[in-house]
Amino acid sequence: MEYENIYIEEENNIATITINRPKKLNALNKRTILELHTAFKELEEDANTKVIIITGSGEKAFVAGADISEFAHFSEDQGRQLAAEGQERLFDFVENLTTPVIAAVNGFALGGGLELAMSCHFRVASENAKMGLPEVSLGVIPGYGGTQRLPSLIGKGRAMELIMTAGMTDAAKALDWGLVNHVVPQDELIPLCLKIASRISNNSPIAIKYAIKAVNAGFKYDENGYAVEIDAFGTCFGTADFKEGTTAFLEKRKANFPGS
Template sequence: MDYKNIYIEEENNIATITINRPKKLNALNKRTIEELHVAFKELDEDTGIKVIIITGSGEKAFVAGADISEFSDFSIQEGWQLAAEGQKLLFNFVENLSTPVIAAVNGFALGGGLELAMSCHFRLASENAKMGLPEVTLGLIPGYGGTQRLPMLIGKGRAMEMIMTAGMIDAATALDYGLVNHVVSQEELLPLGHKIASRISNNSSVAIKYAINAVNAGFKYDVNGYAAEVDAFGSCFGTNDFKEGTSAFLEKRKADFPGS
């Protein structure tokens, strides 16, 4: 795909996707969502990529929301389709990706931007980051998973307050709420992301895939997370990574995981 709104950089088994619509504060439009879907899919299929970092261009915004001009005149059916397709193509897709995805929130993460960050496996933020779900000021509600993921991450009461007031929280509050794992300066954000990604990439990509699936299962109403963990744990015993990991441990050497 010919990317117009994103670009990808690869280094040491780590891919960084940058959303590049600075004049629109990196707002998500249909084209950007489609490009991100293709990028995540291709990177996930690339066995040489162990971790994906996603961030926004510039110093103002990660993603400042959805591109409202695209849907301001939508009908009920079109609005339903917008949310359903977006969740399938990007937000649910990222959450269930086998490759770990880290959001490096480098500024405003509002509406669809915060929803994108929350769909990632965890989040880092720069000190200037601001996060919120302002949809009710438009007569809408979050439609890309915000009403579901925010309560899971910060609790029902805090999520209800953020959604109903449409208020923004700063990076320090997000850290206190558990919405982000680390807060650093803008200059330190991507280096920290790469440092954590490098630590992840040293481990078994197969085991990490199973861990992602097991953790996600615990947040699904129709899945027994404990049973999913048992199944995943058992499956690990049939992998080459398990054989290498246990052999390396017993031989007191560093494991060289084949990723299978």
């Protein structure tokens, strides 16, 4: 697929996806969501990609929201379809990738932008980041998983207030609430994400895959996270990565994981 609204840079087994619609503050439209889905899918299938970082172009915004002009005149059924397709194609898809995804939140992450950041496995923010779900100010609610992921990250009460006031939180408060893991000056954002990604890439891709699956299971009503963990733990014992990891430990050397 030829990308119009994103670009990808790859180095040292780390891929960085940049949403590139600066005039629209990187707002998500249908084309961008499709491009992101395609990029994530291709990188997930590439064994050389150990970690994915996603960010927005420029210094103002990660993603300032959805492109409202695309759905302002939608019917009820079209609205339901928009949310269902978006969740399946991008937001749920990212959450369940077996390749770790780090959101590098530079500037505004509002509406669909915050929902995209929350679907990533964790988030790092620049000091100028502003985050919120302002949908109720438009007469609608978050539709890409925001009402579910935000409470699980910051607690029900805080999420209710943020959603109902259509307010924004700054980076410092987001760090205090656990919405982001780190806050740094903007020029240090990508370097820190790359540093963290490098540390992740040194570990077993297979073990990370099962760790993501087990953690996610604990947040799903129809799964027993403990049971998933037990099964995944046992499955790891049959992998080449487990053999290499334990052998390297006993031989007091650095492991060279085959990823299988």
